[in-house]
Amino acid sequence: MLLKGKLSDVEKVSIVLDLLFAGFETTSGLLSLLVYFLAKSSQALQNLKDEHRALRRKKKEGEPLNWEDYKQMEFTMMVINETLRCGNLVKFVLREAIKDVDFKGYHISAGWKILPIISSMHLDPSLHENPSEFNPWRWTDPATSKKVTPFGGGLRMCPGSELAKLEAAFFLHHLVLNYRYGKVFKSYIFGSPTIISCDLELNKFVLQKEGKLFQSSYPKPIRDILGKHSLMIVSDVERHKKLRRIEVGLINKFSSTSNFLGDIDKLCISLMESWRGNQLILFSKQAKQFSFNLILMNLLDMQPGEPLGLQLLEDFLTFMKGFVSIPINLPWTPYAKAVKARTRISSTLKQILNEWKNRKDMQVQNGQQKGDPFDEILVKEDLISDVEKVSILLDLLLAGYETTSGLLSLLVYFLAQSPQALQTLKDEHLAIRKKKKKGEPLNWEDYKQMEFTTMVINETLRCGNLVKFVHREAIKDVKFKGYHIPAGWKVLPILSAVHLEPSLHENPSEFNPWRWTDPATSHKVVPFGGGSRLCPGSELGKLEASFFLHYLLLNYRWTMKEEEYPMLYPYMDFPKGLLIALETETKNVN
Numbered sequence: 001m002l003l004k005g006k007l008s009d010v011e012k013v014s015i016v017l018d019l020l021f022a023g024f025e026t027t028s029g030l031l032s033l034l035v036y037f038l039a040k041s042s043q044a045l046q047n048l049k050d051e052h053r054a055l056r057r058k059k060k061e062g063e064p065l066n067w068e069d070y071k072q073m074e075f076t077m078m079v080i081n082e083t084l085r086c087g088n089l090v091k092f093v094l095r096e097a098i099k100d101v102d103f104k105g106y107h108i109s110a111g112w113k114i115l116p117i118i119s120s121m122h123l124d125p126s127l128h129e130n131p132s133e134f135n136p137w138r139w140t141d142p143a144t145s146k147k148v149t150p151f152g153g154g155l156r157m158c159p160g161s162e163l164a165k166l167e168a169a170f171f172l173h174h175l176v177l178n179y180r181y182g183k184v185f186k187s188y189i190f191g192s193p194t195i196i197s198c199d200l201e202l203n204k205f206v207l208q209k210e211g212k213l214f215q216s217s218y219p220k221p222i223r224d225i226l227g228k229h230s231l232m233i234v235s236d237v238e239r240h241k242k243l244r245r246i247e248v249g250l251i252n253k254f255s256s257t258s259n260f261l262g263d264i265d266k267l268c269i270s271l272m273e274s275w276r277g278n279q280l281i282l283f284s285k286q287a288k289q290f291s292f293n294l295i296l297m298n299l300l301d302m303q304p305g306e307p308l309g310l311q312l313l314e315d316f317l318t319f320m321k322g323f324v325s326i327p328i329n330l331p332w333t334p335y336a337k338a339v340k341a342r343t344r345i346s347s348t349l350k351q352i353l354n355e356w357k358n359r360k361d362m363q364v365q366n367g368q369q370k371g372d373p374f375d376e377i378l379v380k381e382d383l384i385s386d387v388e389k390v391s392i393l394l395d396l397l398l399a400g401y402e403t404t405s406g407l408l409s410l411l412v413y414f415l416a417q418s419p420q421a422l423q424t425l426k427d428e429h430l431a432i433r434k435k436k437k438k439g440e441p442l443n444w445e446d447y448k449q450m451e452f453t454t455m456v457i458n459e460t461l462r463c464g465n466l467v468k469f470v471h472r473e474a475i476k477d478v479k480f481k482g483y484h485i486p487a488g489w490k491v492l493p494i495l496s497a498v499h500l501e502p503s504l505h506e507n508p509s510e511f512n513p514w515r516w517t518d519p520a521t522s523h524k525v526v527p528f529g530g531g532s533r534l535c536p537g538s539e540l541g542k543l544e545a546s547f548f549l550h551y552l553l554l555n556y557r558w559t560m561k562e563e564e565y566p567m568l569y570p571y572m573d574f575p576k577g578l579l580i581a582l583e584t585e586t587k588n589v590n
């Protein structure tokens with residue numbers, strides 16, 4: 001065609017260059033974007049696979065694709081169109097007005113440049129529902145195609161649009177039939193071959209088969225710092241069972257003492273009091289202090305401010321810093337300081353244990369035995385060594401501290417951005433307070449009435465993902481859902497990926513406590529892990545957060561003073577400390 005045409009040689013070369021230039025970046029970009037979006041959208045990937053498998057079934061072995069096949073790729077077309085809408089390969093085009101133009105009240109003078117921004121139209125919320133969500137199904141509505149112009153329009157509309165789509169469709173056909181990728185994949189991290197699982201069923205399977213097919217397998221630096229007696233580290237089934245029975249018993253015991261709820265209540269009130277007159281607070285630090293004090297009171301039977309408690313806090317903070325540092329054991333490194341701090345914490349906890357023991361001996365001598373919750377550890381002293389007892393206390397301190405404080409920060413963060421959830425929550429707590437006498441502390445009955453509060457906490461755990469993943473190892477060759485996991489391989493069930501999976505949760509990045517009215521939601525969310533290692537502190541953490549919310553809502557309104565996002569270091573935290581402005585709530589009932 002080029003040879004026969006009446007074009008100059010320069011024009012012919014320019015045409016070839018045009019096609020090369022226009023076709024190269026755009027087609028390769030489109031393929032990359034397809035791989036990128038499909039890797040994150042398992043439902044779309046599955047539909048695509050089904051379409052291409054069905055096509056392939058109708059063909060002979062090795063038979064190439066033809067036009068007929070291409071015309072049947074309806075869902076593929078939707079995926080490609082949605083990729084073009086979300087990916088915005090061409091963000092804008094350049095034009096110039098050749099005459100004065102008046103349109104919709106705008107005046108554009110002749111000679112002025114105009115940049116029609118195609119991408120802003122594609123992501124305009126008034127044109128597309130949840131525009132940043134990759135949702136190929138929106139293309140079942142014929143109106144969508146009228147609001148999307150990835151190939152430009154008019155006389156200059158891209159002449160290669162059909163070709164690019166066809167190439168992408170053929171590429172996808174072979175990609176999805178030949179390769180698996182997406183929710184479960186192999187990798188090499190923490191120095192070991194590892195299976196990363198973002199698949200709900202596989203994650204649940206791994207957690208449920210603890211001790212039979214999988215075992216806990218935390219990286220060496222974490223093992224070293226937690227100590228070999230830590231519940232999270234112990235992999236021997238019988239030892240884990242024994243230690244866990246004692247830890248769960250201890251949590252249950254202190255949760256059932258008469259002053260347990262009263263102590264939490266008092267601590268919440270004193271926190272609210274300490275904020276009087278303050279307009280700005282760095283909430284993340286306050287939450288950590290509060291969560292540590294809760295542990296001191298509940299677990300160690302100490303009052304906040306006691307010298308031993310302050311010493312423990314200082315060592316504990318050093319310990320936590322080293323816990324997330326590079327594991328180099330030289331005297332000045334945070335890691336080495338953490339190892340030393342752990343030794344000091346152990347000896348403080350040992351001292352506390354001895355004090356309890358002496359107190360108990362005295363009580364026995366005086367015939368006034370009280371059935372202390374700590375008997376759980378002391379009485380069973382023949383079952384476990386002193387080192388194990390200290391490790392149990394350290395486990396609870398460590399597991400309860402970052403998680404509870406993180407949960408409180410996340411609650412403050414999400415609620416500051418969700419006025420409707422905040423109002424519903426406030427109504428629930430005002431109703432509870434109205435039924436009580438002035439200053440009357442909260443009790444179990446009140447807690448049981450906090451239905452919307454529980455939904456808010458659950459949604460915060462789903463969106464906030466305090467624990468992103470857990471560490472496991474296959475102890476046997478495992479086959480599950482077509483995946484093969486060789487014995488000895490590490491497995492990381494990624495809890496957070498499941499929580500933010502669009503095929504499981506509608507608009508997963510939206511904070512929506514009402515999704516918990518559907519009982520199915522709780523089966524698709526595992527913030528506390530599962531199986532025989534299911535978090536034994538889950539109920540305690542939720543109760544503490546509920547009490548805290550009660551007093552916060554009745555006493556204050558708050559706004560965030562800086563743009564902030566929760567980040568992982570690897571604990572969840574707010575880089576700027578979650579600065580909030582407080583205003584005293586005037587609608588308080590009593």
Ligand code: HEM
Binds near residue numbers: 461
């Ligand atoms: C409030 C938010 C909390 C979250 C999101 C959370 C999350 C988790 C998760 C995901 C695990 C499983 C780890 C694994 O499978 O390897 C776990 C284990 C554990 N948690 Fe929690 N936790 C929370 C609060 C607490 C509290 C308040 C305590 C204690 C006072 C606690 C004590 C423990 C202990 C001792 C384990 C180890 C269990 C075992 O290995 O058998 N947690 N937690």
